[in-house]
Amino acid sequence: MSSFALNESLVAAFQQVAGEENVVTRKEEIEKISKDFYWYSPILTRQLKDKRGDIGVKIGNLETLMRVVSLCCRHKVPLQVRGAGTGNYGQVIPLHGGVVLDLGKMNRLLSLDEENGVARAEPGIRLSTIETKALKSGWELRCLPSTWVKSSLGGFLCGGSAGIGSITYGGLDNKDNIKSVTLLTIEEEPRLIRFQERDCIKALHTYGSTGILVEAEMRLGKKVPYEQHVFVSGDWDRLTEWSYAVACNESLRKREIAQFEWPIPSYFLPLRKYMPVEHHGMFLLVDEAQSGQVIAEAAGFGIRHTHTLPFKEPPRPPYLTDYTWNHTTLWAIKKDSSYTYLQLGMAENFTEQLRALSAKYPGEIFHHLEYTKGYTKMRVVDYEILCFNLPLVKYRNEARLREMMEFCQEIGISSANPHSYFLEEGGGHEDIDEKHRLKKITDPLGILNPGKMKSYQINPFANSKA
């Protein structure tokens, strides 16, 4: 149920501004563009399944976008931006109806600085397009989600956080990964605001609620021809010890290290012949020139190497990254819909913490580790290897999930709750006050993705039933 009235004259106004062919009014299509992968969470599924926009508008350029924003402000129409819709906390789902803005046609790579390795692009561009073009010039994306083939630049910067590459470069908000972002304010006369270097961070991972990102500059890494490897072991602790050693080995040029507790590898159906029964798995992307050394070291540790996929340019599947990060969860849910997941930031004593979780919830929690570098939000120096756990959890009920997160907290594990659509609960935002101040500047009317930032009081739709 929408909390504002969409009438025919408003539809006509959107058609006039954006072109009739760019305005979506068919119910099925609106339903589709209003949703993301929120159904990973049984709690979000219950809360959000009936929510949708009232109208979709496809935007191809900044000028049209500004006119549409202005129209929304004049008529107090809620609006939310959509990239590829692969977010998984309902970030893209309108809580109060209104306009879903599809920026998929604002997808130009504006420049690629081949000397310094900087890509400047519009928000709707796919990350895979940037990656392919960067490789041709001797560069690669520093950090990309496992949905990189489909997901958009704007969606990753505003909805994502870390991923493939983070073992070397950290998350989006680490180091100098993002050079600049340009936001469009949600005002009758929209303005452009550009943030540079670490000042950008407050505009990242805000669930599209602090202005519309219309351009960004990303720093690239030097291209490495990565080979993709599968390793297995029947001994979880041994595998963890080795994976961590690989993660900490600065001399290895690597892009991804993921580790999966049995039975998770059994859900990777296309890879089954490389994943023996009752064995845990580890996937590694490492410079092809260093593969031999790593395989030999693994053997010395008693870890078996079962499969290699060569580097290909331009990139072509199969990708082992299709089984990492939140893809792992997807493979498991496809096989057994009683699974859901958690997102846990493990502490230095993570091996003890893993044991404590397994002992407390036997048969209910299965670990999926992702190693990253310096993922802590505000840290700018002294990067260290961190262990991030996205365990699969057999879902019983909401109270049990809450209890698990409380237990995690008790033993020093932090949680980014993936069962909440509130920004404040979905990540450890040490800079939430700054994000709040930014929203005040970029969205004074409170009509941009209203309701996602819990601490922001201006929401003209809050009293109407969402």
Ligand SMILES: Cc1cc2nc3c(=O)[nH]c(=O)nc-3n(C[C@H](O)[C@H](O)[C@H](O)COP(=O)(O)OP(=O)(O)OC[C@H]3O[C@@H](n4cnc5c(N)ncnc54)[C@H](O)[C@@H]3O)c2cc1C
């Ligand atoms: C299988 C699977 C694996 C995943 N793996 C990862 C991973 O490795 N790392 C990770 O970080 N995430 C991951 N995610 C989450 C998600 O895929 C990524 O964050 C992705 O980059 C989002 O891009 P998108 O274009 O699909 O964004 P969308 O889902 O369309 O949008 C995400 C958010 O960004 C906002 N937004 C989009 N464009 C703009 C814009 N131009 N201006 C302002 N706001 C905007 C939206 O309103 C929404 O709140 C995964 C999800 C799934 C389902």
